[in-house]
Amino acid sequence: MTDLRDLYQDVILDHNKKPRNFGRLEAHNHDAHGHNPLCGDDYEIFVLVHDGVVKDISFDGAGCAISKAAASMMTSKVKGKSVEEAQQFIEEFRDMMAGHLDESGREHLGHLRVFEGVAQLPNRIKCAVLPWHTLNAALVGSEIASTEGDHDEWERA
Amino acid sequence: MEHHANIVPWQMLRDEIGIGLHVVPMSDDGVIDMEAFEAAFNENTKFVSVIHVSNALGTVNPVDQMCAIARAKGVPILVDGCQAAPHMKVDVAALGCDFYAFSGHKMCAPTGSGVLYGRAELLKKMNPFMGGGDMILSVSFEKTRYNEIPHKFEAGTPAIMPVVGLAAAIRYLDSIGLEAIARREEHLTTVAIQAIQGLGGVRVFGPTGHRAPVVSFAIGDVHPHDVGTILDREGVAVRAGHHCAQPLMRRLGVPATARASFAFYNDEADVEALITGIRAVQEIFG
Numbered sequence: 001m002t003d004l005r006d007l008y009q010d011v012i013l014d015h016n017k018k019p020r021n022f023g024r025l026e027a028h029n030h031d032a033h034g035h036n037p038l039c040g041d042d043y044e045i046f047v048l049v050h051d052g053v054v055k056d057i058s059f060d061g062a063g064c065a066i067s068k069a070a071a072s073m074m075t076s077k078v079k080g081k082s083v084e085e086a087q088q089f090i091e092e093f094r095d096m097m098a099g100h101l102d103e104s105g106r107e108h109l110g111h112l113r114v115f116e117g118v119a120q121l122p123n124r125i126k127c128a129v130l131p132w133h134t135l136n137a138a139l140v141g142s143e144i145a146s147t148e149g150d151h152d153e154w155e156r157a
Numbered sequence: 158m159e160h161h162a163n164i165v166p167w168q169m170l171r172d173e174i175g176i177g178l179h180v181v182p183m184s185d186d187g188v189i190d191m192e193a194f195e196a197a198f199n200e201n202t203k204f205v206s207v208i209h210v211s212n213a214l215g216t217v218n219p220v221d222q223m224c225a226i227a228r229a230k231g232v233p234i235l236v237d238g239c240q241a242a243p244h245m246k247v248d249v250a251a252l253g254c255d256f257y258a259f260s261g262h263k264m265c266a267p268t269g270s271g272v273l274y275g276r277a278e279l280l281k282k283m284n285p286f287m288g289g290g291d292m293i294l295s296v297s298f299e300k301t302r303y304n305e306i307p308h309k310f311e312a313g314t315p316a317i318m319p320v321v322g323l324a325a326a327i328r329y330l331d332s333i334g335l336e337a338i339a340r341r342e343e344h345l346t347t348v349a350i351q352a353i354q355g356l357g358g359v360r361v362f363g364p365t366g367h368r369a370p371v372v373s374f375a376i377g378d379v380h381p382h383d384v385g386t387i388l389d390r391e392g393v394a395v396r397a398g399h400h401c402a403q404p405l406m407r408r409l410g411v412p413a414t415a416r417a418s419f420a421f422y423n424d425e426a427d428v429e430a431l432i433t434g435i436r437a438v439q440e441i442f443g
Contacts, residue, residue, distance in 0.1 A: 004390045008383075008441050039382055039398065040412040062412065064380035065442070124386060 006117040008065065011073075016065035021075035025058035034061075034134030036126055036147040041067045045075075045134045054078050054086055059134075064127050066118055071131035073112060083139060093132050097125050158183055158211040161401040163237050167206065177201070183408070187214040187363045194223060198230045205232055209247075210240035213400035213416065214363035215346070215371040217241075224253035233279060239263050242272075243420075244342060244369055246335040249274050261319060266326035270319035280306040289313040338421040342370035345419040349428045356435060362414060370419040373400075375411060376435060379442045384415040387441060391434035393417075393427075 025046035034043045041063030048056040057079050059071045074093075078086040092109050095101040097119050106113060118128045126147040137145035167178055179202075181194045189207075205227045209220050220236050227234035235256035241247055243264035249257045256279075261270030275283075285292055285303055289312035294302040303309040330338065349372055353359050362373040376384055385397030396416045399406045406413060417431050 004387055004437070004441065007386070007390075013442065064382040066383070121386065124382070127382065 003117075007121070009114045009117070011111065011114050012065065012069040015069035015072040019059075019068055019072040021058045021072065021079065022060065023058055024060050025056060027056065028058075030138040030141070032134050032137035032145055034130050034137065034145040036063075036067075036130055038147070039064070039127070041127060041130055041147075043067070043071055043131055043134055045071075045131065045138045047135070047138050049083060049139075052083050054081055054083060057135075059131065063130070066115075066124055066127040067130050070115060070128045071134075073114075074131050074135060077110075077112060078135070086135065087139065090132050090136050094129065097129055158187055158189070158214055158216055158402065158405050159208050160212055160237065160239075161403070162239075163206055163208055164404065176203070183216075186365060187211060187216045187405075189216070189218055191219065191222065195226055198226075198232065202230065202232050205234040207234070207236060208240075209236050209238040210244070210369040211363070211402075211405075212240045212371065213373055213402045213405055213414065215368035215373070216364050217245075217367060217369055220254065221252055227255075228253055240369060240371075243330065243338075244335075245339050255279055261323040261326060264323075264326055265329060266323035267319040269316050270323035272323075277306060280310070283310075285309050285312065287312040291315075333421060341421050342419050342423075343367075345423055345425070345428060346370045346372065348425060349417065349419070349431060352428060352432050353435065356432065356439070358439060359435060362409060371416055372418070373414040373416040374435075375414060376438050377442065379438055381411075381413040381415040383442070384435075384438050387438045388415070388431070388434040391430065391437055393430050393434045395431075 024044070025048065028046035028048045030047040030049055032045055034045065035041070041061075043059050043061035043063065046058050046060075047054060057075045059075055061071075062068075074089075078089060081089075089109065089112075092101060092105040093112060093115075095105060096109060096113070096116060099119055101109070115128050118124050130145070130147055133145040133147070167176070170176055171178055179197050181189060181197050183189050205223070207218060207220060207223055210217050224234050224236070233255040235258065236252065236254045238247055238257050238259040240263065242259035247257070254274075255276050257272075257274040259272055261272075262268045287310075288301075291314075292304050292309045292312040294304050296302075346368065350361055353361055353372065353374060358377050360375045362375070363371075375381065381397040385395055388395050396418070398413050400414070400416060419427070
């Protein structure tokens, strides 16, 4: 059983209250819209990629504390990293939520491991994963990501 | 304040045969505008369908008045009583409705059971919606003669077990007494609303006066799904979501609400647990 404080850690609450990289990014060349129709979480991710590097990234939208903190911490994590490494983070984050992330992956994810507690709550996993789905959709060039149906990256993965 | 169950089928019918839909507005605290209701009738009005008790707000609609108005205009009216039948005594004849529907799973019965009451005079005029066994008097390759009501609407082998379960559930509720159930639930609801309002920082949705035993609320700007998770960890089960009432959520200006509901088996300790849980949310998100 996940303790409430493991789930709602201070860093998650802080990112929920003061989301980083929040708001529309005008200068972008990749974007995608992510939506969970079951709960209403709704985000847009804007990415500026240059020479294979995530030069800038932002997100806009609304949802629960878990999804908003996940989006905020994700954008902080991948900004300045190569697209390749961003995709590695996406894979690792998914693996963590599915409960089969190896030790080197855990190390690489660093403080994003605060979301490990969410993996214990089946009905909240999609909250944490939605921004990552959406980032993946933006990077691979699809316009929509959803936690349900044909656009569910999780199911396709 | 309608449930999707009273919106989607009408839109499907609109797309199928081209009916027009007219929605009657409600006030900010979830009370139907009766003047607008009466004014909505015109010579083209063919049918009225209304929820008895709002599952999301607890509003108890004045369905007796609505039935009287519909009857005076000569328009049949259906009342969706899924949230009313388990919580109050319902007399369809006294109400004056033409149709009344409720589901078993909201009143201690198995899923897949439910009741659709219709006035015999209207049911006799209606065609079967499904063909098969039991709904016939005689069948030849040339012609089928339909059975009497209600059998003509009950094609095929019925859901015997759920329906037997529904009868047992109704007997059980009757043995406790729906008046006694309503008294206890009303008491718990009143105590809960007072306690929630005493906390400060919590918005309670729905009418200020009489209501059914559901309390939809918002704790500051904390998302209802976070509220739901924390209350769950505190041992309190609430529904967090749009309650199959997305147009209502838009009307209230929220993505979703958290909703506590009371039944006859709850007591004041459950209300206290809810209050403790809400305090925990406020503490974590403070």
